[in-house]
Amino acid sequence: MPIWQKLIGIFIYMIPWSDSITFGQYLFIDMPMMKWLIVPALPIIFFQQFIPFGGLILFLILFLLVVRNSKVPYFIRFNSLQAILINIGLIIISYIFEIFLRPFGTSLLIKTLSSTILIGMLAIIIFAIYECIQGKEPDLPVISNAVRIQL
Numbered sequence: 001m002p003i004w005q006k007l008i009g010i011f012i013y014m015i016p017w018s019d020s021i022t023f024g025q026y027l028f029i030d031m032p033m034m035k036w037l038i039v040p041a042l043p044i045i046f047f048q049q050f051i052p053f054g055g056l057i058l059f060l061i062l063f064l065l066v067v068r069n070s071k072v073p074y075f076i077r078f079n080s081l082q083a084i085l086i087n088i089g090l091i092i093i094s095y096i097f098e099i100f101l102r103p104f105g106t107s108l109l110i111k112t113l114s115s116t117i118l119i120g121m122l123a124i125i126i127f128a129i130y131e132c133i134q135g136k137e138p139d140l141p142v143i144s145n146a147v148r149i150q151l
Contacts, residue, residue, distance in 0.1 A: 020121035
């Protein structure tokens, strides 16, 4: 597998990572060195924040021009759709946080759940990057099966 496919596969996982950064607000206060983990996601964060509807544009580009294009290598299509599904799950979790858990303020429960989500996402991203470097499809339970069905 060409190195450019591996690099694109790795970069695509920065999309869900960039959206999970908001869950680290409490962890970054307690452990300032962890702020360095934001650096790989900065290009995505800048794109989403400085371009109107940047997140939607990024989603449409990935879904319509990459995932649904059979000329794009399967490895890139697989990783793109898997990153999109991870990101959708993360967006649902953030809405649940905003609606149901924000009224509790900054209690220990909120801080713990936020930090747990960030660390869980970090583990998923590290696993996905490792598998992409190996040239394998990252096999995440349930999500990978859904991706294979769609492709």
